[in-house]
Every structure is written in structure tokens, then in C-alpha cells.
Amino acid sequence: MQREESAGLPRPVQRGLILLATLAIVLAAVARLTGSGHVTLDGSRPEQVRLLTFADAPDGTVSVRDASTGLEIGTLPSGSGGFARGALRALARERRLRGLGPDAPFVLTRWTGGRLTLDDSSTGAHVELGGFGPDNQVAFAGLLAAR
Template identity: 45%
Template structure:
């Protein structure tokens, strides 16, 4: 009789762990297919730009305004590490989901001063300020440069 009582707590623990694993898997699958909702609404941003990021043959990155195709910045090889890593991450998301690489991203400064980067195709939004002021300032310069040349 004492052996039966010892097995029950182990069995209950195994069942509980299995239930937790199953719940985590279900939540992961549901979260992956949740509809994308835009965070950057026109009335919440103080300024924004639709930008394209393209790799150049020499290893540089060209940043162009989506509406006009005008190049607003060129990152030479070895510069703009945070921009490169961030945009490769966003591009990788698109590639994994089979989405177009040629659609623009939205860079916006919110009314509260936060800087956000959003992919309208995937719905992914990144709060750039979370990576520190020096990293966010690289993207802020793209937005400020865009405003200065208008």
C-alpha cells in the first residue's frame, strides 16, 4: 500500500508538467498567428517617414524615402552597425513569412518622444529607445535628416 502512495505524487507531477508543456505549445502557436495590429497610428506620431533599406554591392546600405525613391542616407561598410542588425532582423522576419522585401518600413517619433520602427507587413514594432540613446539616435538622425531635406 505504501508503494502505491509513493507513485501517485510522481504521476501527478508528470501529468502537471505535461499539461504545462501542452499549454505553452498551444499559446506559442496561437501567438504566432495572431493578426498584426498597427501600433503607429497617424494621430499618435508627431512625425514619421516610410523608408526602404537596401544592400549595396560594396557592402553599404542605402536608405531611401519610399515615396520619392530619393536616397537620404548611405551607410558605408563598417558603419551603422545597429541599423544593419535591426534591419536584417526585420528582413529575416519577412523572409521567413514569405513577404515582400521591397515594402517600406515606418520610422516614427511619437508625441511622447519615443522612437518606433514598424514593419507594416508583419506588424512587428520595435521601441528603439529601449536599446539606449546612442542606438536610438542613429535612427533619429534618419528621421531628422528626412525632415531637414523636405
């Protein structure tokens, strides 16, 4: 009497697939338990923090103020500062969509290691400024040093 072959995969292929699936589960569990392969930020700490507010002027410039003192520390002239203006427009748009006003400050932070971030304290939005290139990061770096 001859055994009939099933219409499925051959037995060695089935065993190989089961072994592969088991191996994937075991490796995922080991990675999860040991933290192997887990990507984290560099553990840097804030080196310099400045609270900023931005206001559009009638002539198209953007006034930049230190939120702690209320003093104007700079302006973004009309037609320049494309990256900075674009980033601020996106953050302002998010505030408008949520029905929030422009009064809450933005948090500009320089971290140990040199990276810069801009956070919106009212929406929780976070922008890694270095992710858009060093020239664009420079646009905001000057606001930390301004007096």
C-alpha cells in the same frame, strides 16, 4: 470519546488559506474592474512619420530611401551603424521567413515625448528603438531629419 485528528492541515491553517485565496480573487476582480495597476503606453501621438526602404549595395553599404519620394536620404556604410544594421537584418529575416519581398516600406515614427519606433508594414513587427539605449535611437533619428 475522543475526536480523532485528521492527517491534513490544522483547521486554522485551512481557514487562513481559504481566506488568502478569497482575498486574492477579490483583489484581482477589483483591479480588473477599476483598471488599477494596468500599465499602458503614455498615450503619445505620432509627431513625425517617415516611410523608408532599405537596400543592400554590392559594396556592403545599405541605401536608405524615402519610400514616398524614392529619393536616397542616406546610407549606412559597411562596418558602421551596428545597431541599425542589426535591427534591419532582424526585420529582413522575418520577411524572408514569411516569403515576403523587400519592397514594402518600414515606418519610422517619432512620438510626442521623443520615443522612436520602427514598424514593418508587411509583417507587423514593432521595434521600440529607445529600448536599446539613446545612442542607438540616434542612429534612426537622423533618418527622420534627412532631406
